[in-house]
Amino acid sequence: MKAYSARTAIRRLAIADAAFRLGHRLAFWTAAALLVWSADILVATMTAMPETVFHTIVMTVLGTLPAFLLAPCHASLGLKAVRRIDRDTAIESWLAYRGGPACRMLESRAAEALSIADIAGFGRPRMTRAARVALLSVASTGLCVFALTQIISIRAGYGLSLLYPDKSVDAVVARRSLAEGQPMPPYLMPDSIGLQPQGRDSPGARRSGIPEDQLDQQGARPTFGRPDTRDAMDDAALPGDGDSRDGTEPGDTQSNLSATSGQPSSTGSRRPAEDQNGDRAGSEARAPGYTGTGKAMSDSPLVDYRARLERLFAESTGTETALGSEPSSATVAAAIRQVFSSFDTRVVVGQTDDPVTARVLETWRAAFSAGGLR
């Protein structure tokens, strides 16, 4: 082996050794991430942890990978790698020699030692016993917590949860029905969409004359207008159909949409029908230095509840609405208030009496309200 080969071999030795050590760190990170991720799912399953908090914790865990890889390392790693394969300190002598008449001799001896080590393999750096125990403990704890999490998640009716558990009413009811061998409720039957109109509607249901593919979309929102007219949502959904039949201006349509849906009509608005379809599509999230598609982490449950309630009501009573064909807005508002009265939460927010807290809040606002997020 010549000098060039000795240099190549020593380079390969250092890179292989570094790769193994980085692999150890990666293993530690994987074990720790598994533990925290499983615990995160467990807490999300057993408590009402917000989905945003769940994802923040997951992002934090994933974001610690560079910290694990770049944690400080000892300066002696290279020397340890050399000493592991060095016969008669030939390689170390060659590396330490600054140049002189013995250089060729030392190089040939180092080349010989390196070539032998190369054939047998450079060997792997070994973890200390304490490190091995720590790694195995964290990994096994993570696996146990993960298994426990999945058992609890399945028993709670959420199924296997690799991310935030699916706590929607539909999913839980459907899974429980399947688990108990009972037929699913008709509104959750997968083929209920494909049924003929005669089988789909309850006796006495009013035929709207709307095509089948729009029935679900219509079911996702209330129809408060006259049956023979399209409402503002339909106008907004069909941008190509510019001539509105009731003569409403586009701006008025937007304001009607906002007022009707209870959601902002500017950027960030989401139509209930879209929510019902579950695509979670929203407007683009944008700030200086950041853009995103605006795909929400979770659906709005209120829209789902409203659509589900109307469908259940129509299936059980045979009528689409108890408010009549032309309810006034006041009637609708009163009905919604009555139906969702159990959701009503009253929070009394009083002014803080603590002057120190008030001053801190004011300072915080002054410091951070001026600039955007970077």
Add this chain to the structure above:
Amino acid sequence: MTYRDSHQIDMVVAISFSIAAGLALWFADRLLEAALHPLINQAPIWLALAANAGVEELLRLGMALATIRIIRKLDLEMGLATLAVMASCSLAILENASYVAAFPTLDAYWRLGYALPIHVCAATLYALATAAPRRAAARIPRWMVVAISLMAAWLWHAAFNIAATYAPFTLVAPVGTILNLALLAALVVASAIRFGYWSIYATGRF
């Protein structure tokens, strides 16, 4: 208590300090950017973004220099300079959390690929520039290496801030992720070689 135990406790303390330093750095960034806001408010957005990136990079370099000063003062191993990298990592994690709070969308996960590595790579570059031992044959003075690394990190950071504002998200996220992760991988290996395998690297036979 053995020497190894005390060393491990020292490391835990040092890492805790670096995480706290990262949080402090994030607040310092925010305060300085808020203070500069009236000055750059009228400037074009791209200029404001570049200025903010400059503020962050200058503060990060300041932290790297402070770290190396402490290391030299206490006569510690130079490899501890990567504690400043951990501080930047905690800063990036905090920034990601703030973005999730501001924009609770799944797109925030892309920041792990194209935003977090920017902070970590810049800090690693500064650690290598300020703390890594240098071969005897090195001719470029260290201050110049530090200045070049600052300029490189600033340009890289500003370029991605501007791209994230003007370029389509569907392009910036995957391309930025690939570029930044590749750079991060290279810097991780470089850092390990320079700090951990210096005894081989310094010989010039590497």
